[in-house]
Amino acid sequence: MSTLEFELSFRNNRWFCKNNQLVCEAGDLHLLDEKLKEALISLGYKGNYQIKYHFDFDVFPLWMRQYMPHYFNRNFEINLTQNNNYESSK
């Protein structure tokens, strides 16, 4: 299974994930997953992928970073063949 890696960040009460191909945003993480799925399908991705979100710690103010240098990384699998609507509309 191929792996797709994204940088995860948080601004103005919204989550963002991005790589050099796309940027997605949503109000919560599960919605962000959905948006990402749509975006990947629209870019022509098919099949199963391992998705890795790496949180950008620069989101935290400078004074806080000295206490803990890590927020979270998130790994999950995504199936891009399930949603036929997107495939046909492409």
Added chain:
Amino acid sequence: MSQVNKKWYQGMFSNEDWWAAWLGLFFFGLGLLSIWGLDVVGWIVKPKTWEFTNLVSDFSWSKLLKTSSKNYKNLHPFAALLITYVVFAVLTTIGAYYQKLNVKKYFKGFTIIFFLTWFAWIVGHEAHLSAINATVKGKNYYQMFHLSWGLQLGGGASYILALIIGLIIGNFMSGFSEKLKEAAKPEWFIKTGIVLLGIKLGMMTMKAAGFTYELAIAGAAAAFVAYLLFWPIVYYIGRKFFGLNRSSAAVLSSGISICGVSASIATAGAIKAKPVIPIAVSTLILIFAMVELVVLPPLYTNLAPNQPIVNGAAMGMTVKTDGADAAAGAILDELMVSKHLKKTGEHWEEGWILSAAILTKIWIDIFIGIWSFVLAIIWMRKVEGKESNEKIPKSEIWFRLPKFVMAYMLVWFIYLGIMYFFPDLVDAAKFGGNIVQGPFRKLMFMLTFLSIGIITNFKHLKGMGKLTLLYAIALFVIIAPIAYLVAYLFHHGMMPPVIE
């Protein structure tokens, strides 16, 4: 530029936790060269007890300062101070560069913080503030300077003074404090100091192995009990009586009951809360940590003057953030040793009460990675209850494991190794080790005191009414009494060794 953790080695040169480990191990390594007869640490300057009228009548830097070893006795004390400044400024600025701080601002800020720290350290050693009317190592400074009065605070006077100066800057001189904030890094400074305290633990083990192991195990047990008791109680109160949502209640519970800011970030990350939650909670934690730091050491010293180790361990469980805990432990150590000396003439060895506070806290710090990992699984499967194929990477434990703790343990184990396998080298190792865990470590602590004051601004409490009330109730009604009880159960009867 973004800062992400993908590989296990990322952050090794870019975050303060790793830098505390590197800097601490570097100083430790320098001290260890005494095994081969090399004294490359004795140049560091340390303050002397002095008296105002005596100094004014005939000023001399040698009345205020001296080098740490006789090998450098010909070095002028002021020159030694400048060398100390250059070494610490250069090394920490290199660290600041790799941590991507603004190097120019850091260097300027550090310079001011360094000399303000030394001002507080020297003034705090004025005899009317520090001298105790008792004979220690053949000297009674109180009588030597013919004092008619004195606060008799020991080394605690310097700590308190540094804290007051920092708080004045942080709360009343906002423009000035902004200029210093780039260099005011209490966690970095204190974590480096704690690594050096590993040497003290090693030396304590050489002196009283059974006692030290008991202290370490009791600290682990107490920390474990604290996790299981504090967190659920605070979470329940937050949800039931203050109507907090699950995420806020969980983040606040970890912040109050585990290890402060680092726990609140780790927990929020584990449950994937929006970052605004740990940011708000962390502001609260820092301010309350300052309150604890000011209130608890004198309170414990006066309420339980005959329970030094219990008081130290209770401090480790109650005071949040490593910086504030170590600072509170250091003040407690100085106040209790001074009070006991003044009252009984018996001199408890310094550093044992502080070590009790640090050891308990270290265990709490170690478990935070595992706690967050477990919490992440519980949250995903039981609390959110959503179907998900998400996997919690085990690397999360590694990324959240405090690296300075590994360095602290490494230093301790190296001293244990010397004790068990090379007993002939113990005295030589102690020579350099005493300087590094003495003046080097105390300087890092002093820098912490000043820095923690600079970054604490009580104005930030404004608008946090409900959370502030919950924090105050949880801390003073739940955490502090239970922590004391747990500390008493595991540590009562333990006393520091007496210096003959």
